[in-house]
Amino acid sequence: MAKKRIGILTSGGDAPGMNAAIRAVFRRVKMVSPAHEIVLFHEGLNGLAGRLQVNFDRNIDRSRVRDIIHRGGTFIGTGRLVELADPPERLTAAEREAWLRKQREITDVAVVNLRQLGLDAIVVIGGDGSFKGCARIAQAYEERFGSPLRVVGLPATIDNDIWGTEFSVGFDTALNNTVDALRKLRDTIDSHRRCAILEVMGNTSGWIALCAGIAGGAATIMLPEVPDSYDPEQVLERIRRAAHMDYRYIIVVMAEGVRKVSGRPHLGEEMCRLIEDDPEVREALGRPLETRLNTIGYLARGGHPSAFDNLLACRLGVAAADQALLPGDGRPVMVGLVSNVIVVHPLEAVTSQSPRLIREDDELLRVASSLLVQQDQPF
């Protein structure tokens, strides 16, 4: 097999397990042939676009990926280049023009860098925004040089919202971190007989909120995809019901994205006031229900990766390396996991169907409606 040169970058929100994925791609490529070379780009697409003082490490050896498998975050750094996305609709014609100019500047620099480095393929470890950005650069590369550059996506985001894979690297760790936070909250609100709202990560999709809420025994969950779930009056109704059922303490899990979709940037604080001031809750308990808002934020995204995430990262890393080494037609692809089997999708199918949101008929919603407090709960 001819010697190949493969680039690796991590992009978008960091996710626990990204380091294990980098290591797996490196090891697999070198295992196939030690003559192959790996280039590591720093701070995501910024490294590719030459925006840093040191943009990449050429031809790394195994010492560069030593002692990283257990570490959270990404040791090569990550970043976002928003201008690689399509211009947002809200922009004026002039702003749109400026955005597209910037986009061309970025892709111009990136394709020249890629050419000079002599890369055959890039493995991009991240979410759908990063995949789209890399695919745009690959398209510009082909237009400029007439030969394709293989892009291989490896799904890694705590949000778990990428179409074509049941799990993305980082989700399991973030879920465990969030459930751990819920258990700690439970100890203290149980002691004081209070209510706690935990705002969790998830901007457009509520997967962390839904899974952590079910696994952590929440009374109710507020999801961006389900308007009834974050309607203040309906949330209050469920709290009233829990108060009537003599709950000792009440946990509400709220995905951060509901603040945006509801148009209520302070929805968490509003809910605290509504619950504390509600006459029916007061009457049911014989006292106001003290309610505290907590935000887990980046604490869910950090920390050492779970065994599941590291194993997933290793499996997807090996698959991504194999895809990067394929002669193929150069079309961009993503590796994923479906029914515990590694699959390969055209990247276009992934980006056009992502983010993967919670659907009305999702089985997890049925589980939630069976286990969480319901307004018309029969028992």
Ligand code: F6P
């Ligand atoms: O990694 C995905 C995610 O964590 C989203 O849940 C969140 O909205 C977003 O990234 C925030 O990331 P940052 O603050 O790094 O831009």
